[in-house]
Amino acid sequence: MCGIVGLFIKDRSLEPQLGSLLTDMLVTMTDRGPDSAGIAIYGGQNAGAAKLTVQSDDPGTDFATLAEDLGLAIAAGVTGTVKDSHIVLTLPADKVAEARQALPELRPAAKVMSSGETMEIYKEVGLPKDVAARFALSQMSGSHGIGHTRMATESAVTTMGAHPFSTGMDQCLVHNGSLSNHNSLRRKLRREGIHIETMNDTEVGAAYLTWKMQTGSSLGEALESSLADLDGFFTFVVGTKDGFGVVRDPIACKPAVMAETDQYVAFGSEYRALVNLPGIEDARVWEPEPATVYFWNH
Structure with a gap:
């Protein structure tokens, strides 16, 4: 299950509203993930x-x-x-x-x-509205951010199991799906010196992208490589210091919708996460294609 949201601000006048907009999107995805929630904010x-x-x-x-x-x-x-x-x-x-x-x-x-x-990550166990209130997320500003509501189906409900996961400076990832080769990939990445703390497959996905970027790939190139190197089904939304990327596996069985205006690019697991965004009625709205990398940067 799980719910993903993301917002990349193009019009800087909207940056003071980033936290409040993301909070509303996050809370809307509660029934996709009531166990824990987290958000990454790229700010000052x-x-x-x-x-x-x-x-x-x-x-x-x-x-x-x-x-x-x-x-x-x-x-x-x-x-x-x-x-x-x-x-x-x-x-x-x-x-x-x-x-x-x-x-x-x-x-x-x-x-x-x-x-x-620039990045700060806040995550805890509990309903998304309660997690958001604990950290006053609605009062935060920034250039972009991503969030996640988790329904724990394969592991315990813990703070460390909540998303987003970060394995590199100013890099983070949220994920809906399941990776089937995460154990072998975790061993490989640890041999390469990438720090991985949990047994969550999403952290392996984040670590994989960190490794690819440390070895010279751009975020877009790393996401392209993930389509060949990661087995399973997944939707990734990724943040870097100045970028925001989305990719779905070739089957793309997990729901996803995007919207773009002159002011922002938004991602939600369902369209209802986007309905309160300013100007959404005039946005270009689409479902991201399978095995296709979408990337924006400042």
């Missing part, structure tokens, strides 16, 4: 800085002095903004790898949700 950037978004089941304890402790560990200035069970840590961009190595020692129970210059 500070020159030379990067962000680590970290989750904890005990934020009161884990986040109290985390920014200070991490700053001492990596010998750099670190600030933190707590948002419910997540904290967004801002630090020098060249210290991200060092910070990720230090975090398990400092806070063993805390988990990194994302890293990047």
Whole structure:
């Protein structure tokens, strides 16, 4: 089952509404995924800085002095903004790898949700409307974002099993479907040095795209390669620092619809996720073709 939404803003005057528009789209997909929900927002950037978004089941304890402790560990200035069970840590961009190595020692129970210059990922167990409210998603602004509502059919309902998954800087993926060769691909990618934390097949899909882009492919080229290298049925919506991509497998049995106007490009698992978008009545609306890569970038 599961529900996917995505919104890529072309008209910058719409960026302050990104969070509210995505929240409405996400909540509309509740009956496709009531177990957990998550959203990736591509927002503001500070020159030379990067962000680590970290989750904890005990934020009161884990986040109290985390920014200070991490700053001492990596010998750099670190600030933190707590948002419910997540904290967004801002630090020098060249210290991200060092910070990720230090975090398990400092806070063993805390988990990194994302890293990047512009991207923040928030995800938790619960109804999409409750998850959105916990993080005040409707108040966030940005250039693009993707979201997911999960119906857990193959694994436990956990925060780490929720989408989006991020395996590279400013890269994330949401997925509806099932990959049949994810175990063998997970082993291969780990040998290539790609960090994979869960047994979820969607994280393998994200890691595959990270690996392809690290070895020289553009996002569009990586999505093209996925059609040959990934077995199963899938709809992927992918975000990068300045891009937004969609691809469906050659069978394309999972529902998907897209809309485009002069102001935005939108994706939904069903058309009803798009009906409240501004100007939708004049949008070009279509079902993405099987085995076809769609890609937009700023």
